[in-house]
Amino acid sequence: MPRLSLSSLSIPKSASLVITLLGGLVHSFLALQLASSWRTLRALEAENEFEMGKFDGLRVLWALLALYLLAAAFVSFVGFLGVLRNNPTHVRLYRDCASADLLFTTFLGLIAAFAFWGPTTTSTRAACDAPELAPLLPLINSLLSWFIPAPLSPDEACERYLAQVGAGASAGLLILSVVRVHFLLAVNAHYGALLREARVREGLDAGDLGVGGAQRIRLLPLPRGVPASDVVYAPVHAAAAAGVMAAAEVWVRAAAPGSPNPSRGDADLPVYLQPDDAGLLDARVVRTKREWI
Known part of the structure; x- marks a missing residue:
């Protein structure tokens, strides 16, 4: 239980x-x-x-x-x-x-x-x-x-x-x-x-990314005193560990098979983010307990 x-x-x-x-x-x-x-x-x-x-x-x-x-x-x-x-x-x-x-x-x-x-x-x-x-x-x-x-x-x-x-x-x-x-x-x-x-x-569980290619990931909270521009967000794969570490749950759009390579301006984004997701995962979002995007 x-x-x-x-x-x-x-x-x-x-x-x-x-x-x-x-x-x-x-x-x-x-x-x-x-x-x-x-x-x-x-x-x-x-x-x-x-x-x-x-x-x-x-x-x-x-x-x-x-x-x-x-x-x-x-x-x-x-x-x-x-x-x-x-x-x-x-x-x-x-x-x-x-x-x-x-x-x-x-x-x-x-x-x-x-x-x-x-x-x-x-x-x-x-x-x-x-x-x-x-x-x-x-x-x-x-x-x-x-x-x-x-x-x-x-x-x-x-x-x-x-x-x-x-x-x-x-x-x-x-x-x-x-x-x-x-x-x-x-x-x-x-x-x-x-x-x-x-x-x-x-x-x-079935490996489906959901409707519209949306995927749920878990992100660790932003450390205090660290600028948001200097942080690379890493997904947390274990749900139990995410709960212990107070990770936030967010939705991102996954890359479709055969999609073109990202431009140079998008090279700094994590691999699980697309250009349309830029700016969604900022410090205000990650500090919250649970966010749905």
């Missing part, structure tokens, strides 16, 4: 690490909380004597929610390991699954917002009229007494409570969706950088 240094962390990679780790921890915590509520669900069945059809539907809903949380936690941890190990396949898996989940939750948030926003709806009245909610009406009334100036009946308090909770939850879900969009854009940017790095590595 490669070491994670502060110099290798970019903004997209840092955001990808945060969103994947946070997603894995949050979904795991919610899955554990849901698993601990199974005993409460069984006790509710024994006390209230639900009809078998209603309780079976509640079981199915519980199982689907648990499956969703476990799958989301698994995908988030896979994405975290992919970002940590620079694995584009795992990062792509997280990006695709998170994008589909974002579309689904945003769609549900819009439906809930249209359902609960505005005056009391038929669905809210039907939920308050359910016999399973009747024992909670006094508690709802006591909770709302601090926020509603005029005293309300338990039924009115239930309807107001459900409407406000639904609207607040929908607004919070939409705000969360906007935040997730920005994090997914960072994940996608990091995935694109990993793809470019993989393609460059494959091209170098």
